[in-house]
Amino acid sequence: MHKKIKILSAVLVFWIALFIAWEWWYSFPKVRVIPVSEVNSKSLGIDSILHQAMSTYLLPGISVAIVKNDEVFYLNAFGYKNLLTKDSLTVESAIVVASVSKLFTALGLANTLNTKGISTHDPVSSLELKGKVSASSLAKLRFQDLLTHQSGVRDKNFSEMIFSSSKSQVLKEWGAEFLQNSSTYHTDSISYNYADSNYDLLGYLISQSENHDFHALIENSVLASSGMTNSKFVTAWPIEDNGITGYQKTFLWKRIEPKRISFPILPSPSSGLITTTKDMSIAITHLLRGQTGAFGKALGWLTIDGSKVPLGFQKTQIEGREWVGHYGGQAGYSSLLFYSKEAETGIFLFSNSRDKEDFRIEIARQIISYISPK
Known part of the structure; x- marks a missing residue:
């Protein structure tokens, strides 16, 4: 019996050691970004917030769009969409927004x-x-x-x-x-x-x-008509030349490893929208315009009983105001889109990293507080 316990213990130790080695070998160290040396504009200030967030939360890539007073106030991306190929994440990279698709x-x-x-x-x-x-x-x-x-x-x-x-x-x-x-x-x-x-x-x-x-129905009635020409509900995954890879923190090390998404349904009305950060700035602009935007009639249909929140939209509090939109999070991808008519501001944030620390809303709060201080 004692010999059997020793054998079982040795096998267990071997598999644990194998797991540790495998996780280390297939993971990546945190992304290092060059900090902003001098902040002399709102844009550079937001850059600084995002650089710090990448270091704090081990984000491989992050992109943000902000619309304020009916204009694109900020649009930028940092890091990589794929750590293996070192392809940069840009505002025109195809990204997975998960439940923001709703x-x-x-x-x-x-x-x-x-x-x-x-x-x-x-x-x-x-x-x-x-x-x-x-x-x-x-x-x-x-x-x-x-x-x-x-x-x-x-x-x-x-x-x-x-x-x-x-x-x-x-x-x-x-x-x-x-x-x-x-x-x-x-x-x-x-x-x-x-x-x-x-x-x-x-x-x-x-x-x-x-x-x-x-997918064709939504493209014709919502996406193309609003100018979101680089957005679509995918019918095959992964899409050719997409290159976007999701990541999550490793179990033991302060590193990150791939965590790719799979869609059980294609096209997926609940989570299958592939878009770009630039296209999402267009969407926010129309949402803020309300009845005068491309989504005006649809928003009117979705808004019932005097509610300020259209059906299908979530609400959250940021800096003492109510914002409406939606969170997105699946596998190794995280996003949010929220806007406030009162603040005349909307924000979209994406990262190809699994969010277990609420970094999406925390980064959004920091940015909103910075650009609209009380």
């Missing part, structure tokens, strides 16, 4: 249903889709229920994900399967339960209603 799915839904005379209070059955949609419990759900994650719809749990196929499903196939098993993934609960499936289902429904591919 804002654009919501805007696309609004444009589509508004032209049909359908409101947020109407049920899914108002789309008059035949087959399993009308026969399922989902038919009674209101669009606002899905937009606000109060639909009783849930995502697959951990055990279900383990036994499901690792390959990405086409949205049309996912939707058909979801409807077939709607009793499994839907309850009568009206409590808040954040689930990507709410938005994936909305994307599936409008694509079926319009008999049009979801």
Whole structure:
């Protein structure tokens, strides 16, 4: 027995040593950036904040867009989109914004249903889709229920994900399967339960209603019409020549290692938008313009009962003001987009690093405090 314990202990030590060696070999030291030697403008001051953040949070790359008083106030990027190739991250690099995608799915839904005379209070059955949609419990759900994650719809749990196929499903196939098993993934609960499936289902429904591919539908009704010509919901991943790699902190060392994203659904209405920091500055400009911007009609459709927060948008407090927008975080990618009509300011922030320390909002707070001191 004593000999067996020794053998098992030796095997365990060997595997631990192997793990440590593997993690060290495939990880990267923190990115070192040249600090700003002298701050004599607001732009250089923001540069300094971002340089410090990269060092503090071990960020491989970071990009920021700020719109203030209807003008692009700041637009810059630092670090790398891929540490292996040392390709620089720029404001025109293709980036993964994860759940910030939901804002654009919501805007696309609004444009589509508004032209049909359908409101947020109407049920899914108002789309008059035949087959399993009308026969399922989902038919009674209101669009606002899905937009606000109060639909009783849930995502697959951990055990279900383990036994499901690792390959990405086409949205049309996912939707058909979801409807077939709607009793499994839907309850009568009206409590808040954040689930990507709410938005994936909305994307599936409008694509079926319009008999049009979801990615093309959103591109035509939201992205191209607003000038976001370098943004799209991807239908294949990884995309050719993309080069963007996500990272996370290693388990033991003060280093970072690759953490790439995989999309279970393509295109993914909940998280599949690939865009650029420059395009997101355009989006913020339209959001701040409200009714006079390219998203005006859609925002009007999404804003109900006198609320200041459109359906599908989250809210947060920054420097004593309420800001609306959305957080994005998946695998080794983190982002946020928030704007304040009161402050006439909007900010977009992206990093190809997993955020376990709330660095997104902390950096945003530092920047907003710096450019708009009380």
